[in-house]
Amino acid sequence: MENTKTYNRRSFLKSSALAGGGMLLSFSWFSEAKAAEKVAQLSFPEQWSELTAYIKITPDNVIKILVPNPEFGQNVMTSLPMMVAEELDCDWKNVVVEMGTHDNVKYGPQFTGGSNSVRMYWKPLRNAGAAARQMLIEAAAQTWGVPTSEITTKAGILSHSSGKSARYGEMAAKAATIAVPKDVKLKAPKDFSIVRNSKKNTEGVKVVTGKPLFGMDYRVDGMLIAMIQHPPAFGMKLKSFDATEAKKMSGIKDIFSFKLYDDGFEQGGFDTRAFNEMIAVVGNSTWEVMNARKKLNIQWEAAGDVKDTMNGRGGKREITVPGRLETTSRQFEMMAEYAKKPATQLRKDGDPESAFKNATQIIERTYNAPFLAHNTMEPMNFFAHVQDDKALVAGPLQAPGWMEPTLAKLLNLPADKIEIQMTRMGGGFGRRAYGSYVYEAARISQKLKAPVKLIYTREDDMTYGIYRPMYTATYRAALDANKNLIGFHVTGGGIPENPVHANRFPAGAVDNYLADGWEIPSNITIGAFRAPRSNFNAAAEQSFLDEVAEAMGKDPIAFRLDLLKRAKENPVGKNNDYDASRYIGVLELLKEKSGWGKPENAGKKRGVAAYFCHASYAGHVVDMVMRDGQPYVESVTSAVDCGVVVNPDAARNMVQGAVVDGIGQSFYGALTHKDGAAEQNNFHNYRMIRHNEAPQKIDVHFVENDIDPTGLGEPPFPPVFGAVANALFKTTGKRYYNQPFMSEQPKS
Amino acid sequence: MAKYSLKINGKTQQIDVDPSTPILWVLRDHLNLPGTKFGCGMAMCGACTVHLDGNAVRSCSLPVSAVGKSSITTIEGLSAKADHPVQKAWLEHDVAQCGYCQSGQIMSASALLKSNPNPTDEEIDAYMSGNICRCGTYLRIKEAIKTAAKK
Numbered sequence: 001m002e003n004t005k006t007y008n009r010r011s012f013l014k015s016s017a018l019a020g021g022g023m024l025l026s027f028s029w030f031s032e033a034k035a036a037e038k039v040a041q042l043s044f045p046e047q048w049s050e051l052t053a054y055i056k057i058t059p060d061n062v063i064k065i066l067v068p069n070p071e072f073g074q075n076v077m078t079s080l081p082m083m084v085a086e087e088l089d090c091d092w093k094n095v096v097v098e099m100g101t102h103d104n105v106k107y108g109p110q111f112t113g114g115s116n117s118v119r120m121y122w123k124p125l126r127n128a129g130a131a132a133r134q135m136l137i138e139a140a141a142q143t144w145g146v147p148t149s150e151i152t153t154k155a156g157i158l159s160h161s162s163g164k165s166a167r168y169g170e171m172a173a174k175a176a177t178i179a180v181p182k183d184v185k186l187k188a189p190k191d192f193s194i195v196r197n198s199k200k201n202t203e204g205v206k207v208v209t210g211k212p213l214f215g216m217d218y219r220v221d222g223m224l225i226a227m228i229q230h231p232p233a234f235g236m237k238l239k240s241f242d243a244t245e246a247k248k249m250s251g252i253k254d255i256f257s258f259k260l261y262d263d264g265f266e267q268g269g270f271d272t273r274a275f276n277e278m279i280a281v282v283g284n285s286t287w288e289v290m291n292a293r294k295k296l297n298i299q300w301e302a303a304g305d306v307k308d309t310m311n312g313r314g315g316k317r318e319i320t321v322p323g324r325l326e327t328t329s330r331q332f333e334m335m336a337e338y339a340k341k342p343a344t345q346l347r348k349d350g351d352p353e354s355a356f357k358n359a360t361q362i363i364e365r366t367y368n369a370p371f372l373a374h375n376t377m378e379p380m381n382f383f384a385h386v387q388d389d390k391a392l393v394a395g396p397l398q399a400p401g402w403m404e405p406t407l408a409k410l411l412n413l414p415a416d417k418i419e420i421q422m423t424r425m426g427g428g429f430g431r432r433a434y435g436s437y438v439y440e441a442a443r444i445s446q447k448l449k450a451p452v453k454l455i456y457t458r459e460d461d462m463t464y465g466i467y468r469p470m471y472t473a474t475y476r477a478a479l480d481a482n483k484n485l486i487g488f489h490v491t492g493g494g495i496p497e498n499p500v501h502a503n504r505f506p507a508g509a510v511d512n513y514l515a516d517g518w519e520i521p522s523n524i525t526i527g528a529f530r531a532p533r534s535n536f537n538a539a540a541e542q543s544f545l546d547e548v549a550e551a552m553g554k555d556p557i558a559f560r561l562d563l564l565k566r567a568k569e570n571p572v573g574k575n576n577d578y579d580a581s582r583y584i585g586v587l588e589l590l591k592e593k594s595g596w597g598k599p600e601n602a603g604k605k606r607g608v609a610a611y612f613c614h615a616s617y618a619g620h621v622v623d624m625v626m627r628d629g630q631p632y633v634e635s636v637t638s639a640v641d642c643g644v645v646v647n648p649d650a651a652r653n654m655v656q657g658a659v660v661d662g663i664g665q666s667f668y669g670a671l672t673h674k675d676g677a678a679e680q681n682n683f684h685n686y687r688m689i690r691h692n693e694a695p696q697k698i699d700v701h702f703v704e705n706d707i708d709p710t711g712l713g714e715p716p717f718p719p720v721f722g723a724v725a726n727a728l729f730k731t732t733g734k735r736y737y738n739q740p741f742m743s744e745q746p747k748s
Numbered sequence: 749m750a751k752y753s754l755k756i757n758g759k760t761q762q763i764d765v766d767p768s769t770p771i772l773w774v775l776r777d778h779l780n781l782p783g784t785k786f787g788c789g790m791a792m793c794g795a796c797t798v799h800l801d802g803n804a805v806r807s808c809s810l811p812v813s814a815v816g817k818s819s820i821t822t823i824e825g826l827s828a829k830a831d832h833p834v835q836k837a838w839l840e841h842d843v844a845q846c847g848y849c850q851s852g853q854i855m856s857a858s859a860l861l862k863s864n865p866n867p868t869d870e871e872i873d874a875y876m877s878g879n880i881c882r883c884g885t886y887l888r889i890k891e892a893i894k895t896a897a898k899k
Contacts, residue, residue, distance in 0.1 A: 073846030073883050200842050207847035208835040208854060210783015210823030217782035225777070250749065250766065285777040286786075287769045377787050377795055377848040377882050426785070426848025427882050458788040649842055653888065657845055660884025683792035683880060692873035694886035 049172035051132035052180070053106050054084050054125060061156065061169030063090050066100040068107035069117045070398065071203070072428035073657075074713050075650040076117045078202045080125055082646055083118075086194040087129030087186060090156040090168060097202040102420040104401045110422075111399040113433050113528060115614035115711025118646055122708055123186075130184035132175070139174035140166055189644060189706040198649035203424065213424040215395030216455070218383045223451045224253055226444045227289045229279040229296055230464050233676030234523045235325040237303035238277045246281065246295035251288030255281050255296070258443050260436065265409070269312025270402045273436035274464040274525045276306075280444045286455060306523070321523045325676035331495055332368065334520055335472045339366070343491050343516035346502035349573040352478075355487025355512035359478035363551055367475070367540035369739040371495075371671040372468035372529055373678075373686060378426020379461040384441035385451040386411055393438055394421035398428050403435035410439055411446060430528025434466045462686060463678040467671055468529035470495040471536040475544040478512070483552045485563075487512040490541070496522040499533040504612060505583065506545070508576035509563035524673070530661070531714035534613035535721055539666060539739065542609035542722025547735065556608050556726070557591050578612040582641045585703045586610055586617040590639035593701045594621035607726030609719040616642040616715035617703075620659060624727035630742075631731050633663050633724065635697040640716055643707035652700040654712040659698050662720025664689025667742045752812050756781070757825025767813035772796045774812050775822060783823035783851045787880070794879030797852040797859075798822050804859035806878075823851035826858060834858045837896035845883035853879045857893050866897050 048056035048064065056064040065081035081097045100107050108124060111117075133153055140158040141148040143166075152159050159165040189196075206213055231237055243255040257279045261267065279296065283289040304323040310316070356362060382395035391411055397403060400420040408415045425432055441454035471494040478487030488510040492500040498517030507513055529535070549559035561584060566572075568580035587610050595601050596608070610619030621637045636659050645651045668687035672679045680686035721739075728736045751764050756779065763778050770789075775781040775798070784807055787795030791806035798807045799821040807820075826832045830839070834857050844850050853876070860867060860875045867875065872890050881889070 071846075073844075075845070198842075200839065201844055203847070204839050204842060204844060205830050207844045207850050208823075208838045209826075209830045210781075210851040212782045214782075214785075214848060216786060219780070219782075285765075285769075285773065287766065287773040287777070291766075291768075375882055377785070377793065377846065377880065379786070425846060427846045429882070455786075458790075458793075653842065653845060653885065656887055657884035660886055661882065664884070682790055683788050684790065688793075688880045688882065689884070689886075690878075690880060691876040691886045691889070694884070696869070696887075698887060 049176035051135055051172065051176055052128040054128045055088060055132045057168055057172035059169045059172065061094055061167045062096060063088070063094050063156070063168065064096050064098055066098055068100050068110050068121065069112045070099070070110070070400070070422040070425060072112055072396070072398065072425035072432065074112070074117065074654060075201060075647060076112065078199055078650060079118055079647045080121055081202065082194050082199055083122060083125040084129040086192055087126040088133050089153045092194055092199060094156055099422055102400045102422060110401055112428065113398045113430060113713070115616065115713040115715060117711065119615060119708070119710045126186050127184060130186055131180055134181045134184055135175040135178045136168050136171050138178045139171040143171065143174065195644065195646050196648065199647055201650065214378050214426050215381050215383065215423040216378050216426065218394050218423060218453060220385070220451050223383070223453055224282050224284065224448065225286050225289050226280055226282045226441070226452045226454045227293055227457070228440055228454065228460065229281065229293055229298065230275045230460065231300050233325055234274060234673070235303055235323050235676040236300045237275065238279065239299040239301040241279055241296055241298040243296055245297070246292040249288065249292035249295060251284040252292045253282045253284070254448060255279065255292070256447065258447060260439055260443060261410075264309055266309045266311035266316065268402065268406055270399065270434050271312070271406050271436065272434045272466055272525050272527055278440070282444060282448060282452060290457070320521070322521050323523065326522065326524060326673045327675055328370070328672040328679070331470060331673070335368070335470070335493060335495065338493050338518050338520055339472060339474060339491065341518065343493070343518040346500055346515040346517055347507060347573070348514050349507070349510070350512035352487045352489055352512040352514040355478045356476065356489070358480070359487065360481045361479040361551065362476060363479070363548055364474065364476045365544055365547060365737060366472065367543070367737050368472045369470065369536050369539065370669075371470050371524065371526070372665060372669045373462045373465045373671045373680070374427070374429045374431035374529060375462065375686065375688060376425070376427030376429060376431055379458055380431070380437040380456040381454060382438045382441040383451070383453045384438070384445035386442055386446040387449070389413070390417040390419070391442065392419045392421070393442060395423055395438065396425035396428070396432050397422060397435060397438060398425070398432040402433070403438050406435070406439060407442055411442060429530045430532070431466055434527050458683070459681040462671070463681050464525070465671070466525050466527035468532045468535070469497045469499070469526040471499040471533070473499060473537070473540045475540065477544070477548045479551065485510060485548065485552065489514045491516045493518040493520065495520045495524065497526060497533070499536045501533060501537060503575045503577045504537075505567065505578055506563050508571045508573060508580070509567040511572055513572065523676075530717045531613050534611065534714065534718040535662070535665070538609060538611040538718030539721030539725055542611065542719060543725040543735065546607070546726045546729070555597065557587055557596055560610065561587055582617045582703070583610065583612055586619045586639045586641050589701055589703055590619045590621055590637065593639060593699065594637035596621060605727055605730040607723045607728070607730060609722030609726060611715070611719040611722065613718055614714040615710035616640065616712065618655070618716040618719050620719050620723040622723040622727040624731045626731060631728055632693070633695045633727070636695050636699070638698060638700045638716060639703065640700065640712070641703035641705070642712055642715065643705060643709040645702045646709055648702070651702070651712055655700045655716040656698040658716035659720050660689060660694045662717050663695070663724055664693070666721040666724045666739055668740050670740045670743065750813070752815070754812070754815060755817070755819035757821060763812070765812060767811060769812050771798065771807040771810045771812055771815065771820065775807065781822050781824050785848055785851055787849065787852070793849070794856060795849050795852040797855040797879065799855060799859055802859065802862055804856050823855060826854065832858060833896040833899040834861065834892070837892040837899075840895060841888045841892040843885050843888040843892050845885055849879060849881045853881065853889055857889070857896070861893065861897055867893070
């Protein structure tokens with residue numbers, strides 16, 4: 001923590017940020033009380049020169065780079081500092097990395113999700129590095145009495161033609177007093193020496209030695225452990241409870257019910273919560289709390305329809321959350337019923353009605369997918385210490401800035417009295433963009449006026465999640481007598497969200513195109529899940545295109561390339577939200593690297609799919625075999641266009657992980673309900689892909705270009721589903737329309 | 749409550765807990781050794797794997813009363829300086845994404861190599877299938893185990 005003795009740091013930073021145009025460029029000495037471990041080992045002096053919000057340098061030439069965004073496995077603790085170090089032109093060996101504080105004024109949005117971290121920070125972080133480098137040059141110029149134009153830098157050394165040279169550390173103190181340059185020149189991609197060169201995970205050693213990195217590991221003296229008992233089913237609520245027995249259990253401090261939001265509370269877009277009133281069990285240790293919770297005697301009752309006030313995305317509005325106790329078979333029936341009703345038109349090009357009327361052949365297929373639970377390996381948890389005049393909360397959270405205003409309202413504290421510390425997250429996948437567990441921890445601490453860590457068990461985590469919605473879509477293709485594709489129609493719906501991306505491929509590639517959608521309101525809470533709509537759409541659309549190609553007698557890659565060529569050269573309609581050239585590039589790279597259509601691969605059972613989402617393009621060829629009577633993905637070839645690849649080996653890791661996750665989710669993933677209650681509650685009945693089910697080989701290839709980088713968290717994931725479905729057809733001779741592919745699904 | 753004397757990472761530690769308390773929570777809550785992770789609480793995910801006399805066990809399902817004189821090794825005690833061959837191989841292959849499951853993966857892998865210094869792919873698959881990784885780092889885990897086996 002920084003020393004805040006002399007001024008209110010937050011307000012100081014705020015004023016500096018205005019001058020810096022979004023990037024904070026402050027220049028001041030800070031006393032560093034808690035240096036990173038590596039720094040401690042090297043016995044550096046305690047003083048750091050802060051050259052920008054992101055860079056601190058010691059006289060001994062240690063360069064600390066602060067990371068704005070929380071880490072959940074996408075490698076931002078390495079890739080973001082690489083971007084700073086590149087423009088700073090320092091030696092990566094001298095860099096230590098530390099998670100920044102939560103300060104949206106200083107660091108910008110600090111949001112991890114939507115494949116946005118590298119994309120969002122590509123310019124600000126390079127600007128910060130370049131500005132600091134310029135300040136160091138200026139300091140050297142003043143010290144040596146030479147013009148700045150005569151000073152060069154290389155790997156953290158400043159040099160002048162006279163033979164003078166200095167390490168950055170020697171000039172850092174002076175540089176920190178120099179005015180920050182407003183306009184800095186950034187390197188051309190051809191000059192990159194750190195970016196595009198694989199660097200090891202900066203937290204790798206901490207991970208393999210079990211250091212306390214995660215929210216679950218957070219502890220302070222006197223901290224209590226809390227757990228929540230929530231209603232057993234969506235649509236139920238607390239009626240009454242008796243905690244007499246539970247309170248007698250050893251180590252128990254308190255048991256009480258609490259309301260998360262007061263009546264009429266205006267929920268922001270990420271304030272989603274399944275239940276508003278719950279029981280908190282608080283005690284000295286986790287095992288004691290777990291045991292006491294079992295002794296609670298609780299009566300639940302039907303909640304009925306509930307009115308909520310929303311004031312996030314979509315503006316302020318009242319909504320009614322239906323009280324229906326949902327059962328999966330009925331959910332599928334309802335989706336089939338809704339699918340027959342008139343839907344909301346989302347996009348129309350040409351005259352699709354006539355195209356279908358005049359068609360010689362119509363192909364129509366319906367695809368279904370269940371809810372999915374995130375199952376991050378680290379269950380939800382959060383630390384909170386709420387006091388009368390301030391609060392500290394700490395733990396795994398993707399978007400602390402979205403939770404801060406709600407915390408301020410719930411705790412009746414000004415936002416600048418709430419400190420949010422961001423720990424490393426044991427996975428996120430979208431789940432930790434929704435902070436109701438943070439609010440729960442804060443409510444409990446508020447009531448007890450004590451430091452509390454709230455822990456979800458796996459059962460809690462799985463049974464009141466923020467799930468990937470349940471979706472369905474029906475695709476129709478119209479072919480003329482010459483087997484040309486003359487019309488395309490997608491109608492999609494879901495509980496409670498419609499999945500259709502109306503402006504994505506193949507929109508723009510077909511003259512007569514129609515997209516429409518519908519939604520069924522539900523009390524089952526849903527949210528982001530590694531591109532929830534895209535991962536469903538990619539499965540459905542990419543299998544459908546495979547089937548259409550087959551009907552047309554075309555090779556599936558050639559068919560996609562024909563459509564994309566049309567979209568590139570003579571696009572249909574407006575607002576096509578993909579770049580056909582980059583899509584083509586990925587498919588061509590995939591074709592080349594997989595040896596698609598080559599005689600040596602003729603015997604392989606292969607499926608292909610490509611998809612665009614979250615600003616990147618990705619495709620896979622999946623090679624499947626039958627093993628012990630079950631389909632098994634043996635190897636995968638992947639091609640991705642995400643622009644400049646900042647940290648190539650880590651990027652490959654991300655793509656490989658997305659492939660494994662995609663195979664697992666499409667094969668096995670399902671969260672079903674009976675009378676509102678989740679039917680899966682732990683890994684014995686929610687099947688996750690395991691070591692023996694992962695492919696032997698995943699070859700990852702990137703399109704090489706100098707386009708500004710985009711993310712990898714989501715984009716490689718959706719097309720896995722489609723490629724797997726298409727490989728299943730080649731392997732089994734059967735088309736798979738219902739996820740999860742490896743279990744029976746209710747008929748649509 | 750009952751008093752236990754446990755040999756953990758070469759050190760004898762005294763604790764006073766309920767006999768049913770799983771070793772996982774003894775380590776995490778009572779001995780401040782949080783490297784061993786809570787994932788499922790029912791021995792289905794392997795995040796809590798530790799060594800009991802050198803064998804991999806799921807500490808979430810091992811009550812303290814069952815440990816007796818056996819010695820426990822956790823990720824914190826696997827090596828003094830992150831230099832166990834398995835840890836080094838994990839770093840060499842840059843295995844981790846979120847990293848939460850990796851201490852359990854490493855404890856399983858090191859126990860595997862102790863009992864079977866040169867495992868085949870199938871043996872790695874079979875042994876490691878009790879450890880879930882939602883990030884999907886299985887391929888790198890396998891490569892890292894093969895690298896460690898060579899050392």
